[in-house]
Amino acid sequence: MDLIARALAVYLVLMLLFRITGKRSLAQVSTFDFVLLLVVGEATQQALLGDDFSITTAAIVIATLLVVDRGADYLGYTFPKLGRAMESVPLILMNDGELLRDRMRRVQITEEDILASARERHGIERLDQVKYAVLEQSGGISVIPR
Amino acid sequence: MARSLSVRDIDAGDFQRREWRVERAGWIALVLVLVAAGFGVFGSGPLSSTESVSGDGSIRVDYERFVRHSGQSQLTATVAPDAVRDGYATVRLSAGLNETMDIESVFPEPESSTSDGSGVIFRFAVETGSPLVMRVHYRPQSIGTNSGYLRTGQGDAAHVRQFTYP
Known part of the structure; x- marks a missing residue:
């Protein structure tokens, strides 16, 4: 019981923190983001497991986290408003070739970020070859070429 | 369509x-x-460290107002020299506190520790004329507010009130 409560509490705290810090918090996938992710995991581990190293405990905690996560997906699907609140929405940053600068400023994404994504996924050289750029819920930038 | x-x-x-x-x-x-x-609102900081002195000044307790469940915590009790009798001093830890603390160590090592209905009594050998400084290392076990007291011999109690975060 205690384990399930711990796992739930940790899930909620993490969800709240990552929701507040925004889509881009750990999505930039630089080496440092990756390291930070590991450290967050390390900091969470003790609160989840305490000093109980049994397989049973690990199994219960993992099961709780997965069930809660799937449950949250299910609730988000059933109640779209809740889903939006939990997972946010995609945001258009470039609309039909036109950069939406006020939005980019809000999410701290530069032209270079968009261009980097365009290069990586489509081998695009210049920004004027891009028709749409969207900041996805995952924090990645997807690009649709002209 | x-x-x-x-x-x-x-x-x-x-x-x-x-x-x-x-x-x-x-x-x-x-x-x-x-x-x-x-x-120190969540422990270990200026807002958290506090002290409590008994009415007659026989014992002073330095402790943290805010502690965290299962987190390493410390409490220091100082017994005034005139509360030391025949080379011994006792410190009573009230049940209210004792029940919520998972005590890892008491330093110096008490000569004896006895329990009665209202707490635990530690008995220490002390040089006559010097104070007793007793340190308790513990991990808080109950979440929420818990309060109790420490006292030496028949002296007045120094009240302790802590809040334990989950």
Whole structure:
């Protein structure tokens, strides 16, 4: 019981923190983001497991986290408003070739970020070859070429 | 036939603006929490360390107002020299405190520790004329507010009130 409560509490705290810090918090996938992710995991581990190293405990905690996560997906699907609140929405940053600068400023994404994504996924050289750029819920930038 | 969903249909509009407002409030809250943590609202800081002295001055307790469940915590009790009798001093830890503490060590090592209905009594050998400084290392076990007292011999009690975070 205690384990399930711990796992739930940790899930909620993490969800709240990552929701507040925004889509881009750990999505930039630089080496440092990756390291930070590991450290967050390390900091969470003790609160989840305490000093109980049994397989049973690990199994219960993992099961709780997965069930809660799937449950949250299910609730988000059933109640779209809740889903939006939990997972946010995609945001258009470039609309039909036109950069939406006020939005980019809000999410701290530069032209270079968009261009980097365009290069990586489509081998695009210049920004004027891009028709749409969207900041996805995952924090990645997807690009649709002209 | 309905037009299929396209990238043009993504219009965050109102929701996105609300989200940014909430995010900003969240940022402010987050910074406030971190500042509060720096000052010791969640333990170990100037707002947390406190002391309690018994009415007759026979015992002083330095402790943390805020502690965390299962986190390493310390409490120091200082017994005044005139409360030491025949080379011994006793410190009573009230049941209210004892029950909520998982005591890892008491230093110096007491000569004996006895329990009665209202707590635990530690008995220490002390040089005559010097105070006894007793340190208790413990891990808080119950979440929420817990209170109790420490006293030496028949002296007045020094009251302790702690809040344990989960």
